[in-house]
Amino acid sequence: MKRKLKILVSKIGLDGHDRGAKVVARSLRDAGFEVIYLGIHQTPEMVVNAAVQEDVDVIGLSHLSGAHKTLFPRTLQLLKEKGREDILVMGGGIIPEEDKSELLKLGIVKLFGPGTLTQDIISYLKELEKEKYLT
Amino acid sequence: MLTKSNSLDQLIQQTLEGREVSLSRLITLIENESSEASLILKTLYPHRKKSYRIGITGPPGGGKSTLVDRLALLAREQGFKVGIVCVDPTSPFTGGAILGDRIRMSKSSGDPDIFIRSMAARGSLGGMARTTEQVTEILEASGKDLILIETVGVGQSELDIYQTVDTVVVVLVPESGTGVQAMKAGLMEIAHIFVVNKADRPGASRIKQEIEDVLGLAPQQEWYPPVFLAQAYRGIGAKEIFEGCLNHKTFLENRKKSDYTLKKIEKKLRDLILEKMEKEVFQRDRAKENLICYSKKILEGVLDPYTAAEEWVEQIRKQ
Numbered sequence A: 001m002k003r004k005l006k007i008l009v010s011k012i013g014l015d016g017h018d019r020g021a022k023v024v025a026r027s028l029r030d031a032g033f034e035v036i037y038l039g040i041h042q043t044p045e046m047v048v049n050a051a052v053q054e055d056v057d058v059i060g061l062s063h064l065s066g067a068h069k070t071l072f073p074r075t076l077q078l079l080k081e082k083g084r085e086d087i088l089v090m091g092g093g094i095i096p097e098e099d100k101s102e103l104l105k106l107g108i109v110k111l112f113g114p115g116t117l118t119q120d121i122i123s124y125l126k127e128l129e130k131e132k133y134l135t
Numbered sequence B: 001m002l003t004k005s006n007s008l009d010q011l012i013q014q015t016l017e018g019r020e021v022s023l024s025r026l027i028t029l030i031e032n033e034s035s036e037a038s039l040i041l042k043t044l045y046p047h048r049k050k051s052y053r054i055g056i057t058g059p060p061g062g063g064k065s066t067l068v069d070r071l072a073l074l075a076r077e078q079g080f081k082v083g084i085v086c087v088d089p090t091s092p093f094t095g096g097a098i099l100g101d102r103i104r105m106s107k108s109s110g111d112p113d114i115f116i117r118s119m120a121a122r123g124s125l126g127g128m129a130r131t132t133e134q135v136t137e138i139l140e141a142s143g144k145d146l147i148l149i150e151t152v153g154v155g156q157s158e159l160d161i162y163q164t165v166d167t168v169v170v171v172l173v174p175e176s177g178t179g180v181q182a183m184k185a186g187l188m189e190i191a192h193i194f195v196v197n198k199a200d201r202p203g204a205s206r207i208k209q210e211i212e213d214v215l216g217l218a219p220q221q222e223w224y225p226p227v228f229l230a231q232a233y234r235g236i237g238a239k240e241i242f243e244g245c246l247n248h249k250t251f252l253e254n255r256k257k258s259d260y261t262l263k264k265i266e267k268k269l270r271d272l273i274l275e276k277m278e279k280e281v282f283q284r285d286r287a288k289e290n291l292i293c294y295s296k297k298i299l300e301g302v303l304d305p306y307t308a309a310e311e312w313v314e315q316i317r318k319q
Helices: A019-030 A044-054 A068-081 A097-106 A118-133 B008-016 B020-031 B037-047 B064-077 B101-105 B132-141 B179-183 B204-217 B238-254 B258-282 B287-300 B305-318
Strands: A006-012 A034-042 A058-063 A088-093 A110-112 B052-057 B082-088 B097-099 B114-120 B146-150 B167-172 B193-196 B227-229
Touching: A006 A019, A006 A044, A006 A068, A019 A034, A019 A058, A019 A088, A019 A118, A019 B097, A034 A044, A034 B101, A044 A058, A044 A068, A044 B020, A044 B114, A058 A068, A068 A088, A068 A097, A097 A110, A110 A118, B008 B020, B008 B037, B008 B132, B020 B037, B020 B114, B020 B132, B037 B132, B052 B064, B064 B082, B064 B101, B064 B146, B064 B167, B064 B238, B082 B097, B082 B101, B082 B132, B097 B114, B101 B114, B114 B132, B132 B146, B167 B238, B193 B204, B193 B238, B204 B227, B227 B238, B258 B287, B287 B305
Parallel strands: A006 A034, A006 A058, A034 B097, A058 A088, A088 A110, B052 B146, B052 B167, B082 B114, B082 B146, B167 B193, B193 B227
Antiparallel strands: none
16 A cells, blocks of 8 residues: 655644745655644643644654744653653754754754755655655 | 554444443544445444434535534434544645634534534535445434434535435525526535525525425425524524424324335445445456556547547456
């Protein structure tokens, strides 16, 4: 059965800078993915609730205002509580270098910073897709 | 994806118990038309509790999702367990989709007894995905007794919703045109309830009046579709619309409905058979070669498409 990744893209926390998230959502659509777009001001609870109901493969969180060290781990924890730690979480936005390794260690699979090409994100996801559904 | 710890039997059992995580995984298997789909549907069919289904349709940007959000909350107040399926279009060029209906459903999306699922239309042109109705059956089996289906934004003739739900709500806006539009066949015929949303804009009462006038031109009928003014994002009019839906539900329950229900089952069976036949024809050996071969001949002007189709069907008959 041919299957594509289903991806949830959301802003999280108190941060209205949604242009980046929209650019990513749009370019993923153009790459042929189905994208659930949740918009701004989402809590980890709202994101995880949607991810579980939609049975997505990947969550992409965007955050630019400094609360990533609270919001990203909380999202991972809630996924675990729901028994869906198989849903991969990646992040983007303004994440300082010194925070990155900590978040990656906690289980965020990938962090994309400013200047990332959408093509890089797409390639990364296509690779995940291959691993998950073609093996 | 299925793993050993999550066998199909377990997923089905947990779905029947109303467990959301399993329900959503089963829906994925149905939506992707996986090899397990038919077994899942067969197993769950006898367990369905007959739900009340409302379809919300109308042009893009009219406020369907916002209204669904409001109706879901009102349904919860009356003790219904609510399933929502919202369909958005798939790109004909890339196969990708942005599913954005949840953004407008923030009020209802945290309620543990409201389950929302977005679906991409995946090439289906009737306003829903091909598997949307099957997904509603899974929701019913998991204990949802009120199901809201939101179609993609439609034009005049995406009417599949009519076959799938009990009550069709057509959501329009004051700019939706004059009464002449309401006289046309298609979308305006399938409504059991009309909503003129964004009614704070000019022209709302005028279009309400015109729709009512046109409905009055119809011969005597059992159900007269009411027309409601609403401002869904403020919640204005939602209560009246939901009551209108429940009135229609009562109307359906009171009339002799066996003919109608039987017709729906006939249609469903017909569709299933057609779908199977289509697969049967096009998944045969050499079907693809045949298709290319005939298409080339038509392009070269050696053959016309009508003769080609007849020849092909004749070949199948002989086999």
